[in-house]
Amino acid sequence: MTSSSNLADLLEQVSADRMVATIAILASDPLAGRRVGSTGGAAARAWLLDQLAAVGADVRTEEFPVRAVPQVYAAPTVTWGGRDGTTELVFGRQVAIHPASADRPDIRRGALGVVGKDDPAGRWLVVPADVSLFDAYRDTRGAAGLLVRRPVDAEGWHFTMLAGPDPGPLPVLTLDPDTHHAVLTAATARDSWLAGATPLRRDDVTGANIHACLRQPVPAGADLLLTAHYDGVGDHPGLRLPGASDNATGVAVVLEAVRVLAPALPAGAGLSVALLDGEEVGALGSAHHASQLRAAGAAPLVINVDGAGRLEGAVAVEAGGPAHRLLALLDQAGRHTGIPLAAGPVASDNRRYGGAGFAAVGIGAGMGGYHSPADTPDKVDPATLGAIARLVVATAHLTAAAPATLSSPIGDKR
Amino acid sequence: MSQNTPTAGGFTGDPAAALQITGSGACCGSPAQAVGGILPPAGATASGDPCCGTRRAARAADSCCGTEARADAIAAGQGCCS
Numbered sequence: 001m002t003s004s005s006n007l008a009d010l011l012e013q014v015s016a017d018r019m020v021a022t023i024a025i026l027a028s029d030p031l032a033g034r035r036v037g038s039t040g041g042a043a044a045r046a047w048l049l050d051q052l053a054a055v056g057a058d059v060r061t062e063e064f065p066v067r068a069v070p071q072v073y074a075a076p077t078v079t080w081g082g083r084d085g086t087t088e089l090v091f092g093r094q095v096a097i098h099p100a101s102a103d104r105p106d107i108r109r110g111a112l113g114v115v116g117k118d119d120p121a122g123r124w125l126v127v128p129a130d131v132s133l134f135d136a137y138r139d140t141r142g143a144a145g146l147l148v149r150r151p152v153d154a155e156g157w158h159f160t161m162l163a164g165p166d167p168g169p170l171p172v173l174t175l176d177p178d179t180h181h182a183v184l185t186a187a188t189a190r191d192s193w194l195a196g197a198t199p200l201r202r203d204d205v206t207g208a209n210i211h212a213c214l215r216q217p218v219p220a221g222a223d224l225l226l227t228a229h230y231d232g233v234g235d236h237p238g239l240r241l242p243g244a245s246d247n248a249t250g251v252a253v254v255l256e257a258v259r260v261l262a263p264a265l266p267a268g269a270g271l272s273v274a275l276l277d278g279e280e281v282g283a284l285g286s287a288h289h290a291s292q293l294r295a296a297g298a299a300p301l302v303i304n305v306d307g308a309g310r311l312e313g314a315v316a317v318e319a320g321g322p323a324h325r326l327l328a329l330l331d332q333a334g335r336h337t338g339i340p341l342a343a344g345p346v347a348s349d350n351r352r353y354g355g356a357g358f359a360a361v362g363i364g365a366g367m368g369g370y371h372s373p374a375d376t377p378d379k380v381d382p383a384t385l386g387a388i389a390r391l392v393v394a395t396a397h398l399t400a401a402a403p404a405t406l407s408s409p410i411g412d413k414r
Numbered sequence: 415m416s417q418n419t420p421t422a423g424g425f426t427g428d429p430a431a432a433l434q435i436t437g438s439g440a441c442c443g444s445p446a447q448a449v450g451g452i453l454p455p456a457g458a459t460a461s462g463d464p465c466c467g468t469r470r471a472a473r474a475a476d477s478c479c480g481t482e483a484r485a486d487a488i489a490a491g492q493g494c495c496s
Contacts, residue, residue, distance in 0.1 A: 317429075318435045319432040319435075320433070327425075327429040327430065327432055331424045334423040334425065336423070337423055338422055339423045340423055340424070341423070341424055341426070342427070343425070343429070343434070343435060345435050346435075
């Protein structure tokens with residue numbers, strides 16, 4: 001690797017192939033979707049620590065508690081029938097467990113009914129699309145459970161979310177729109193039934209952030225912090241959720257950026273990396289880290305990457321904290337690399353750092369799949385990876401090279 | 415070294431608009447961004463709400479989606495979006 005600090009030379013060193021290889025490992029079967037607190041998450045962490053140590057970083061991990069992480073511990077068996085016969089629903093496509101469901105491992109069978117119209121006792125109640133779960137709960141005494149409509153992705157998969165409300169008193173299943181329509185129609189016509197279980201437990205676990213310091217900052221020098229979350233929503237029994245775009249891509253970009261920047265960053269600039277756990281349960285890893293940074297009196301410039309899978313149009317940028325100067329440099333980097341940028345939501349760890357008062361930008365460049373089995377490595381666009389890595393390298397290089405007193409053309413407040 | 419090569423890149427519009435995104439600085443706010451037609455249309459599902467279910471339902475379940483509960487969640491370092 002050259003030690004040149006010329007930006008053009010650095011950008012030439014960015015390797016999409018290397019990032020594709022990283023994503024293949026992070027999305028592989030043994031890592032099992034990298035849910036916080038899982039063995040797959042620990043395996044990902046061990047591999048990432050090795051990668052960062054290999055570029056000469058001082059590495060460590062920092063643990064934090066995470067409570068009540070929802071986990072489907074068995075593929076639910078759900079069958080329904082009516083006048084036209086019996087149908088067993090396919091877990092992940094036609095049926096999934098609502099994150100607000102009670103844990104009921106045993107199959108409950110009951111007649112189908114419509115919430116608000118039928119006697120709830122003993123029935124699985126279909127919740128019409130225009131009725132909220134809140135309203136559905138008004139009269140559910142003795143009900144077997146609730147059946148809620150949920151859209152699916154372009155490949156017909158349910159989305160998995162780990163962050164959400166605490167469990168309610170009833171089993172709740174989500175149905176894809178076609179199944180929901182069929183079940184609602186059957187419930188209205190009577191003589192129909194459903195039998196199903198909701199094996200969903202909540203585990204208290206330990207999350208662990210990965211920290212790597214490549215260069216200590218000097219007084220008045222830029223202190224760069226590159227971040228990406230490495231956790232995913234995790235596999236379900238019989239269903240892989242590889243988490244390729246979300247967010248193996250962001251991790252791959254950060255690793256590639258530090259490989260390029262570490263030997264070449266201008267003198268005086270600090271460079272650290274935080275690969276974060278627990279983003280999918282509410283950005284808890286970054287919340288933990290941000291509070292540590294505040295306590296230490298640090299003032300990093302944070303660049304967070306979440307989703308670098310498939311760029312369509314402009315890269316979304318969300319900023320928080322005193323980030324005017326960082327945005328100006330990101331703009332300059334975008335113009336230099338030819339990558340279009342647009343203000344847009346990046347609901348990720350950058351919000352924790354911005355909320356804690358640090359200059360923070362979140363960068364999002366799209367996902368080929370999201371929280372479902374469709375989030376596979378083959379949907380990640382190598383050209384997008386290369387573009388986002390070059391953007392990060394250029395922004396970091398310009399930030400490190402620019403005098404700290406440089407006035408921002410977009411109105412820094414000092 | 416030229417680092418200001420004119421290209422089609424950079425922000426279209428005011429970069430400072432990135433500081434005005436709804437949800438900035440909070441743990442709950444903007445939903446995950448729909449990309450590549452993968453996510454359902456806004457309003458059709460939870461993509462219009464960072465928490466699962468409706469806000470009223472989540473509030474009833476004592477989650478962090480209610481205004482007061484959300485403030486408590488932020489203060490406690492908890493979160494509810496991904």
